[in-house]
Amino acid sequence: MDFSLTSDQKLFQESVRHGLERILGGRRWVEIDETGAIPAEVIREFGKLGILAMVCPEELGGQGGGWVEAAIAAEEVGYHDPSMSLAVYTLLNNAWPYVLSKHSTPEISAMIVERVAAGEMFFGIASTEPQGGSDVAGIRTRAEKSGKGFKVFGEKILISGVREALETLDYGGWLLLARSGGEGHRGVTALAFTPKWEGKLEDGVEYSILDTIGRHGISTGVLRIEGAEIPYERIVGGEGRGFYIAMEGFPLARILVAAANVGAARWALERGVEWARERRLFGGKPISSFQGVSFPLAEAFVELEAARLLVYKAAWVADRFTMGEASREELNIYSASAKIKAVETAVNVFQTVMKTYGGISYTKEVDIHRGLLGSLSYLVGAEGTQNIMRYIVARDLIGREYVKL
Ligand SMILES: Cc1cc2nc3c(=O)[nH]c(=O)nc-3n(C[C@H](O)[C@H](O)[C@H](O)COP(=O)(O)OP(=O)(O)OC[C@H]3O[C@@H](n4cnc5c(N)ncnc54)[C@H](O)[C@@H]3O)c2cc1C
Structure with missing residues (x-):
């Protein structure tokens, strides 16, 4: 058992971090959230960074990467744009071109995958x-x-x-x-x-x-x-096979949804910790000296680590699934579990950090609310609701014949 990334994965993580700091650094992500549009040049920069269609085969214009690498990228995109707009862009433009590249003709796949990878096509x-x-x-x-x-x-x-x-x-x-x-x-x-x-x-x-x-x-x-x-x-994938094709893409997309939520919540927790150290009250004590402030942050860390472990386990299972070494049931149960845990953790972490900031977090002086609103999109929908995730886990845990819709 090894919980660390490989040296290649660490290098990839570093290069994605540097690239995203360059593309979205300062408050560019806030500008994007305020103006309500992702500029085309940001999408092209994402293409150059190699994080779009990165799981698609190289011969079709992708990067030939695995789902662990895609989760690393999604986590970093979530961290650098906690509103999660760019995470949605990135995760969709990995999961669905991948499904296409697997089940479509090479000609159709290539003309779409190449353009998605270059940041020219959604x-x-x-x-x-x-x-x-x-x-x-x-x-x-x-x-x-x-x-x-x-x-x-x-x-x-x-x-x-x-x-x-x-x-x-x-x-x-x-x-x-x-x-x-x-x-x-x-x-x-x-x-x-x-x-x-x-x-x-x-x-x-x-x-x-x-x-x-x-x-x-x-x-x-x-x-x-x-x-x-x-x-x-x-x-x-053949006429009348669309339901199965969709059910292949959704679990893969969910892993990246979960990774993005882990990244966004990691950003929020860092902000909460900084504020808890710096804000001083009751005779100049940092508010972190009050257990009412520090314990929720400690709990947020525990939940976030648990969510991250599930995300990378699910991504690891997805890589094994693509190699024929894990079953569809395993992929379904781990990706649904990761989405349940990561999204609910992110929503809780954002709320904890808003409470840590106090009243100022209810203004646009502080950007935590942008992450809360982003994570709520995954609580109510997107790649399947949290109830549907529970149904998937229950069905595979208890048995299809006992859990029917
Ligand atoms: C920001 C955003 C972006 C999205 N992007 C896309 C996209 O790109 N492409 C796309 O196709 N869709 C997209 N969606 C749609 C999303 O996937 C759906 O919201 C989701 O599948 C749920 O469908 P619904 O909203 O119609 O709710 P409904 O299916 O009507 O469900 C309503 C409620 O009933 C619950 N429910 C329904 N059936 C059951 C059941 N059997 N057991 C228990 N509870 C149940 C649900 O959990 C939910 O709480 C997006 C959604 C959002 C919010």
């Missing part, structure tokens, strides 16, 4: 619909056969990256889940949908941006698809 997931996101097998967006492909009709809501894909960058799209067959999960097909190509938005797609309470840098929006045409060669 490629996320479009699953959630207005009637409820948790029931992926119940999606209603229709993919109707017509000539050489499908015509797609439907609405997707709460989709990350709508502005980045359709406005900021010249190329953008999603792994789109649509119903090409009958009811139930076997009727769902995954399609490599790229409505923005060479700066041009395809016909049959309208969009709007939702006004979110946090994580303002990256957009969350609505896609209305009215007859957009998607050729058959864009089917990912």
